[in-house]
Each structure stands twice: as C-alpha cells, then as structure tokens.
Amino acid sequence: MNEQTLKVQKIKNGIVIDHIPCGMALKVLKILGIEGDRGSTVTMAMHVNGKNGPKDIVKIEDRNLDEREIDKIALIAPSATVNIVENYEVVKKHRVHVPMQIKGIVKCMNPKCITNQREPVESEFTVLSEEPLILKCRYCGREMKQKDVIESII
Amino acid sequence: MLKGKDIVSISDLSEREMQRIFSVARDMIPIAEGKEKSELLRGSILATLFFEPSTRTRLSFESAMHRLGGSVIGFSNPASTSLSKGETLADTIRTVNSYSDVIVVRHPLEGAARLAAEFAENPVINAGDGAGQHPTQTLLDIFTMLQEFGHVDGLKISLIGDLRYGRTVHSLAVALSYLGADVHLISPRTLKMPKHVIREMHHEPEIHERIDDVLRDSDVFYVTRIQKERFPDPAEYAKVANSYTITRKMTEEMKKEAIIMHPLPRVTEIEPEVDYTPRARYFKQAFYGVPVRMAILALVLGAIE
Numbered sequence: 210m211n212e213q214t215l216k217v218q219k220i221k222n223g224i225v226i227d228h229i230p231c232g233m234a235l236k237v238l239k240i241l242g243i244e245g246d247r248g249s250t251v252t253m254a255m256h257v258n259g260k261n262g263p264k265d266i267v268k269i270e271d272r273n274l275d276e277r278e279i280d281k282i283a284l285i286a287p288s289a290t291v292n293i294v295e296n297y298e299v300v301k302k303h304r305v306h307v308p309m310q311i312k313g314i315v316k317c318m319n320p321k322c323i324t325n326q327r328e329p330v331e332s333e334f335t336v337l338s339e340e341p342l343i344l345k346c347r348y349c350g351r352e353m354k355q356k357d358v359i360e361s362i363i
Numbered sequence: 364m365l366k367g368k369d370i371v372s373i374s375d376l377s378e379r380e381m382q383r384i385f386s387v388a389r390d391m392i393p394i395a396e397g398k399e400k401s402e403l404l405r406g407s408i409l410a411t412l413f414f415e416p417s418t419r420t421r422l423s424f425e426s427a428m429h430r431l432g433g434s435v436i437g438f439s440n441p442a443s444t445s446l447s448k449g450e451t452l453a454d455t456i457r458t459v460n461s462y463s464d465v466i467v468v469r470h471p472l473e474g475a476a477r478l479a480a481e482f483a484e485n486p487v488i489n490a491g492d493g494a495g496q497h498p499t500q501t502l503l504d505i506f507t508m509l510q511e512f513g514h515v516d517g518l519k520i521s522l523i524g525d526l527r528y529g530r531t532v533h534s535l536a537v538a539l540s541y542l543g544a545d546v547h548l549i550s551p552r553t554l555k556m557p558k559h560v561i562r563e564m565h566h567e568p569e570i571h572e573r574i575d576d577v578l579r580d581s582d583v584f585y586v587t588r589i590q591k592e593r594f595p596d597p598a599e600y601a602k603v604a605n606s607y608t609i610t611r612k613m614t615e616e617m618k619k620e621a622i623i624m625h626p627l628p629r630v631t632e633i634e635p636e637v638d639y640t641p642r643a644r645y646f647k648q649a650f651y652g653v654p655v656r657m658a659i660l661a662l663v664l665g666a667i668e
Contacts, residue, residue: 321493323474328451330478348474349495350372352559 234265366665387658402432410463411437516543524587
C-alpha cells in the first residue's frame, strides 16, 4: 500500500469525485448537501499531490449522483471526474461538463430579477463561457462569474 | 414575418425584421399625424399593463392602437389592481391574455417581460423592465436617425450622459454598432457604459469624458438624463450635471446636419433655448414613437405581413 492510498482509503461502494480544484472540496460537499452528520461515510482529502499537480478528492460511500448534482459539480469544479465504485472497482468514470443551459440550480444574484420573486418560474442561465465560467440570466440578462455562482447554487 | 412574435429584447429581432418595422412605420406616418384614417386593427384589443409610471411610452402605444381603429384596456396604477393583493405577475398575465390580443408591459423588475411572454399566448411587447430592456425605444431612436439621414452606417453617434443606469442606451449602443454606426460614449467616470454592454457591441466604441471631444464632428448627439439620486453628494451631482449639458452656444459649433436626440423626460441636460435651434429633434423623436409602435402592433397582430 503506498503513501497516497493510506491518506485516502479505498471505498467499497459509492462515488469518488477526483481532480477537484484545490480548496473546493468543502464546497462540493456543501452543494451536495452533505454535512457529515448522518448518512454516508465521507472521506475528503485536500491539497493531495496528483500527476497534474495538487488537487482535492472526495469519496462518498453508498451514494449515487444524479444529473443535476453532476451539473452542480461541473459549475464549481469543471476539471473534476466522477468515478462510480462497486465492490472496490471503478465501474464507470466520467468527466463532468458544464451544460449549455443551467436550469433551477443557480439563483440569479440580481435581487431585482423577476426569478427572485414569488413567481412560478425556475431560474435559467445560458453559459457564455466555461473557462472562466460566465453565466447569463435568461430573464434579467445579469452575468455571473464563478465566484458569484458558487455563492448562489441552490 | 412578425405575426405572434414577442418583442422582449432588441436582440429578439433580426436586422430584416427591424427593416420591416421601419418600412411599415414610414407608411404609418400620415395616419399617426391624423391626416389619414385607418381601421386596420378594428376589433383588436391592446392591454397596457404599466406596473410603473410612464407618460410617453404608454400614451404613444395607446395613441398607436386608437389611430389604427383598435381598442385599449389596461392600468397605469398598480395600486388599484390585484397585484396589490399579492397576485403573481404570471397570474395577472394569464388572465389579461384572455381579455386581449396583444399585451404591452412595463414592470419595475428586470426580466419581467420575458416572464410575461412565457405565460401569455398572445404577443408581449416589453415597454421597459427595470434597468433591463426597452426595445421599442431603441427602434424609435433608430427610426428617427433613418428618417433624418436615410442610413445609420457610417454615422458618428455620440451617446452622452448616464450610460451606466440609463436603460435605453444599452440596447441602443449594441444595435447601432451592428448597424455599422461609429459609436462614441461620453459620460462621467462614475456613469460609464458597463463592460458587459461594450462586450456585446460589434466593435469597440471610442470613450470620452468631455462633450467637447466630439462636438464638432458628431452626426447625432444622443443625450440622456443624469439622475440626482445616483450621486450621494448633491454638490458632485451639480458639477457633473453641468458639464454634460448641451447649451445653445454649443449647437453653433456642431456640424450643420447634426441632430440632438433625447429619450425624454429631459431635466437640465439640454438647455430650453436649444429647442428652437435646427439641431433639436427630441420632440420629433417622441412623435416617431407612434408610427413605430403602430407598425409593431400591426405586424405582431398579423394585420400586415
């Protein structure tokens, strides 16, 4: 067993979110609604030396991610990969990607935007740029950068 | 071409659609002036929902509908409507949609017109949503320039005043740049055109801080109101407002063909004496709101192809 594996233990079943930009692991947990007080066992490693420089890793046992959650991860960690582990083996590995339209997962930062009122609509954004991330609200036209997006994930 | 279309943002319209609106608007001028009568929209109902005060926009839409023989329902004081009882905009729109054939909406919140367009089956025309879009103003501004010069491409157009909060200048700047105009921006440092608007423009505009830099060679001076409430310090406001005022003396240095435009209401940014010079076009511009809105109503209602 090498030093790296000792730091971040293998899991039997669940997901491994790898290649998270340094310092973003806690935010990934936050948007997945994982607070560590119940449910899955969570292992997290920050600033781990990887082949392409330092990164964060999150391992969550006995849990799956739906598409909406994967989209959320893509917004804050576009370089991340999601590995699905079954019986200690990675059975599926996919890179996250930022979808063209973001619906219902980010709140518009403009307090005067109609989507922030009591109206029966979901927020919706067009992705103007993935790297750096720039979203544009389909309703009020306000542009949001990654820093704002992280604060506004629903 | 435009039947059933929502006009929420100027970018909803292609250049071809804009040209169609302008060409129909030109034919509408004698009717707008009351010299000819029309029953083109007889039997059609326009609903004007003004959740925020307006003089020109509402009256010119209503005049446009009446001039074409149509009827108008609506309100201009939301306090007297069910909105004050807490109804959502979506519900108001769904209801009014069933009472009318086309809806014009002005709302204090940004993106309200887009939402209205989603909940209405009939066409929705945005008459201003907060600091957002006001596409019919942009159309009448461009129409005015076309009537005066016959073209927009190659014109040196100076947008002056509050370019940061002034909602009409954002979509105007973008549209003009796509139509090939040479756009110049003149504003105090604190009221500069937002970067995201400049990014949307077809080519980089020239930026100045003094009117004097563009005074002698602009074809169009598009002046906007600098609002007092944007300045925490009244002395600072007075200083800024003064240096962005068009005076009668300045008009003498302008090109002979140059025109001065303003979306109105004007406060102190154009001296009243300027009204009597051959440069003033802002009242003519306000009039053009009627034929342009007549054209829009006739086209979205499908009375004209």
